[in-house]
Amino acid sequence: MSAPIAEGQGLVMEFGGPTLLAPRRRPVRAVAGVDIAIRSGEALGLVGESGSGKSTLGRLLLRLAQPTAGRVTFGGRDITALSRPAMRPLRRRMQMVFQDPFGSLNPRMGIGAAVAEGMALHGLARGREARERSAALLRRVGLPPGLYDRRPDALSGGQRQRVAIARALAVEPDFVVADEPVSALDVSVGAEILALLRELREERGLALLFVSHDLHAVRSLCDRVAVLYLGRVMEEGSAEGVLRAPAHPYTRALLSASPGRPGEARGPRIVLGGEIPSPANPPSGCVFRTRCPHALPACAETVPALREIQPGRLAACIRDDVLEAVP
Missing domain, CATH: 3.40.50.300 (P-loop containing nucleotide triphosphate hydrolases)
Structure with missing residues (x-):
């Protein structure tokens, strides 16, 4: 074991x-x-x-x-x-997915940028690479590409929870x-x-x-x-x-x-x-x-x-x- x-x-x-x-x-x-x-x-x-x-x-x-x-x-x-x-x-x-994803997301930041933020912070990816990886993660959690620049308040509760999961996974x-x-x-x-x-x-x-x-x-x-x-x-x-x-x-x-x-x-x-x-x-x-x-x-x-x-x-x-x- x-x-x-x-x-x-x-x-x-x-x-x-x-x-x-x-x-x-x-x-x-x-x-x-x-x-x-x-x-x-x-x-x-x-x-x-x-x-x-x-x-x-x-x-x-x-x-x-x-x-x-x-x-x-x-x-x-x-x-x-x-x-x-x-x-x-x-x-x-080590990452956390909170019960209230709206409270853990920056309301002034698009969801794609929110997912990419951790990659840049930890030196995993920047610029175009971070954007591409963020978009791929959002697709993986079931969100369409058209939502990339949307802010959290434009999403449903289930969509915001998917963003929170993608954000946690972004830093591997x-x-x-x-x-x-x-x-x-x-x-x-x-x-x-x-x-x-x-x-x-x-x-x-x-x-x-x-x-x-x-x-x-x-x-x-x-x-x-x-x-x-x-x-x-x-x-x-x-x-x-x-x-x-x-x-x-x-x-x-x-x-x-x-x-x-x-x-x-x-x-x-x-x-x-x-x-x-x-x-x-x-x-x-x-x-x-x-x-x-x-x-x-x-x-x-x-x-x-x-x-x-x-x-x-x-x-x-x-x-x-x-x-x-x-x-």
């Missing part, structure tokens, strides 16, 4: 905390001790409710945010404490984080973007971290999946295995609430009580215990380790009887 292209070990990310004016203010812990690894050519789906820390974790792996604790490696190199100048050569190899990255890239699109357009990501990943051997709340999109695109809840990984394994027979009670609840495929047999809906707790004041022990239908008093005292329950399958729960229900 190849070494990971991107890896996080014991990643913690906190925001805020005590100040002179608020000495008792607790920090918001968005990511709480996560280990994660992605290999070249692999697609890892990151799922969970809003506020679970998915987007923050993606930004940490790209070093768009500095972890409070833990270690980030890229291509086997520790990049946790690299300065901005030292990170600059690595930026070409090894690792791409796609943060909810289809959540704002209608079903048919979203399906086209997923198909495009699948094709491009296979063509270019990209490592892809796909952040989404859409479990069916994750199943169709990803090799593996990690399930986050309140900044912690609850379950991890192959996408087919986890989404066919979820082990952790939280994964089961997520899947039961996801719309089924046509003709697919569905189990009873699992309704979780209450809201996801505040990351500024998480529950003791297992962070999921306040909503878990299988919680015991011991769950308030023990933080469950993420442990192997089957080959390649991990779950964080102290109750073997709950996890053993997985076929």
